[in-house]
Structures are given as structure tokens and as C-alpha cells.
Amino acid sequence: MxxxxxxxxxxxxxxxxxxxxxxxxxxxxxxxxxxxxxxxxxxxxxxxxxxxxxxxxxxxxxxxxxxxxxxxxxxxxxxxxxxxxxxxxxxxxxxxxxxxxxxxxxxxxxxxxxxxxxxMKVPTTPEVWMCVAQGFFTRWNFPNCLGAIDRKHISIRPPQDSGSYFFNYSHYLSYDVRELRPPVLTTTSSRCLL
Incomplete structure (x- = not known):
């Protein structure tokens, strides 16, 4: 009880x-x-x-x-x-x-x-993906790029019997979270991400 x-x-x-x-x-x-x-x-x-x-x-x-x-x-x-x-x-x-x-x-x-x-929309049409690629090329001079991956280690309590699977180079247990980002963060996702 x-x-x-x-x-x-x-x-x-x-x-x-x-x-x-x-x-x-x-x-x-x-x-x-x-x-x-x-x-x-x-x-x-x-x-x-x-x-x-x-x-x-x-x-x-x-x-x-x-x-x-x-x-x-x-x-x-x-x-x-x-x-x-x-x-x-x-x-x-x-x-x-x-x-x-x-x-x-x-x-x-x-x-x-x-x-x-x-x-927090993901592009769904080829035209929007092309617009994202153009944004990376225009802003950062990266041709044919559709996103940049950002990474963060989040401290965790590991699952039982996980061994050293969650142990990272900073000497603590973490889960590696990655995020795909557009060339420029905008407040409206309906526009092209330039």
C-alpha cells in the first residue's frame, strides 16, 4: 500500500x-x-x-x-x-x-x-530539401548538405548489466543525443530555411 x-x-x-x-x-x-x-x-x-x-x-x-x-x-x-x-x-x-x-x-x-x-518540422517535399541544401551552400559554402548534426552527452543512470556501454571519454555515464539542424534556425518553419 x-x-x-x-x-x-x-x-x-x-x-x-x-x-x-x-x-x-x-x-x-x-x-x-x-x-x-x-x-x-x-x-x-x-x-x-x-x-x-x-x-x-x-x-x-x-x-x-x-x-x-x-x-x-x-x-x-x-x-x-x-x-x-x-x-x-x-x-x-x-x-x-x-x-x-x-x-x-x-x-x-x-x-x-x-x-x-x-x-520543429522536418522537410517533406523535394523542393523544401533543395531549399535547405541551397541555404547551406549560400551561408556556409557546403554544397549538397541537408543538415548539420549537433551532439550532446546527457548524464544517465545506466540500465542494469550494461557494463561500460554508456561510459564516455569524459569519465561519466551518458547517453549520446544527436540533432539534425538546418543552416539557420528560423521561427517559422513554413518558409525556406535560409
């Missing part, structure tokens, strides 16, 4: 409305330094809030008498941080977001599913 919960939500997580990064860091950087804001969320202020407003109706949750919901801006911020850094949910909950790892495990996949169709 499962032990009964002692608290509904831990006290340090309840201070998200006053001390979470969406309140402190995002608003502080927005008011003081747009360059640091861009570095933090990897897009400018207008693009970030345009992205939030486009997906807000899909990821907004109802406020209740028990607690306030996590704002769409905080949901998008957490998802972008996860996609950009590859940090685990436990690390993200402590890195000033003040969203529990259990909530993050629901929020990040939901928000990603909402974003992926419009912002």
Missing part, C-alpha cells in the same frame, strides 16, 4: 509565484538587459512572448481554490530550458524554476507536443 502524503505541495515550491524564474529572472532580464534575456531563453523578448501567446490556449490550465496554475510562460520557459540543456527534471526543478519534477514530467511533453508541429 502506498504511504499517505504528508503535504500537498512542498513549501519551497509554493513560493513559485513570488520567487520562480518566470517572475524573477524573466521579468528582470526583460526590463534590464535584452541580450541576457536572449541568452537565457535563446530568443528575443518579442519572439518569446509571441510563442507563448500562440500556444497559450493549448497549455493554459485552470486556476483552482487549492493552488494557482503554472503560467504558460513558465511552461514554455521550462520546455525551452529542457530542450536547450538536456537537464533532467530534478535539476530543472531546483534551477530557480520551482516547478516539481512530477509537474515537469507532464508539462514538458505537453508543451513540446504543442510546439513540434509548427516549430
Amino acid at each position: 502506498r504511504p499517505q502524503r504528508r503535504v500537498w505541495c512542498q513549501e519551497w515550491l509554493q513560493r513559485r509565484e513570488r520567487m520562480g524564474s518566470s517572475v524573477t529572472i524573466l521579468h528582470g532580464l526583460q526590463e534590464e538587459n535584452e541580450t541576457l534575456f536572449r541568452n537565457y531563453v535563446r530568443m528575443d523578448i518579442n519572439s518569446f512572448y509571441a510563442l507563448v501567446s500562440k500556444v497559450e490556449s493549448y497549455i493554459q490550465r485552470q486556476e483552482t481554490n487549492m493552488r494557482q496554475g503554472i503560467t504558460p510562460a513558465a511552461r514554455v520557459e521550462a520546455t525551452l530550458a529542457y530542450l536547450a540543456t538536456g537537464c533532467c527534471y530534478t535539476s530543472l526543478q531546483y534551477s530557480t524554476r520551482r516547478i516539481s519534477k512530477q509537474s515537469l514530467s507532464i508539462i514538458i511533453p505537453e508543451t513540446y507536443e504543442t510546439l513540434k508541429d509548427d516549430y
Whole structure:
């Protein structure tokens, strides 16, 4: 039988409305330094809030008498941080977001599913692939190139009996994640990626 919960939500997580990064860091950087804001969320202020407003109706949750919901801006911020850094949910909950790892495990996949169709498309027609190849040739002087592979090692706990399969050259256990990138990252995927 499962032990009964002692608290509904831990006290340090309840201070998200006053001390979470969406309140402190995002608003502080927005008011003081747009360059640091861009570095933090990897897009400018207008693009970030345009992205939030486009997906807000899909990821907004109802406020209740028990607690306030996590704002769409905080949901998008957490998802972008996860996609950009590859940090685990436990690390993200402590890195000033003040969203529990259990909530993050629901929020990040939901928000990603909402974003992926419009912002993370893969070309499907030969014309779009040719446009991508032209972009690599024009910008980087690489003919016949369709993508650049970016790589990141994500720390893991290895499966049982995996031996040294996940041990890497940096002397820790990791999984090697690779991503295919266009010549230039754009905010709209319907245009040619030039």
C-alpha cells in the first residue's frame, strides 16, 4: 500500500509565484538587459512572448481554490530550458524554476507536443530539401548538405548489466543525443530555411 502524503505541495515550491524564474529572472532580464534575456531563453523578448501567446490556449490550465496554475510562460520557459540543456527534471526543478519534477514530467511533453508541429518540422517535399541544401551552400559554402548534426552527452543512470556501454571519454555515464539542424534556425518553419 502506498504511504499517505504528508503535504500537498512542498513549501519551497509554493513560493513559485513570488520567487520562480518566470517572475524573477524573466521579468528582470526583460526590463534590464535584452541580450541576457536572449541568452537565457535563446530568443528575443518579442519572439518569446509571441510563442507563448500562440500556444497559450493549448497549455493554459485552470486556476483552482487549492493552488494557482503554472503560467504558460513558465511552461514554455521550462520546455525551452529542457530542450536547450538536456537537464533532467530534478535539476530543472531546483534551477530557480520551482516547478516539481512530477509537474515537469507532464508539462514538458505537453508543451513540446504543442510546439513540434509548427516549430520543429522536418522537410517533406523535394523542393523544401533543395531549399535547405541551397541555404547551406549560400551561408556556409557546403554544397549538397541537408543538415548539420549537433551532439550532446546527457548524464544517465545506466540500465542494469550494461557494463561500460554508456561510459564516455569524459569519465561519466551518458547517453549520446544527436540533432539534425538546418543552416539557420528560423521561427517559422513554413518558409525556406535560409
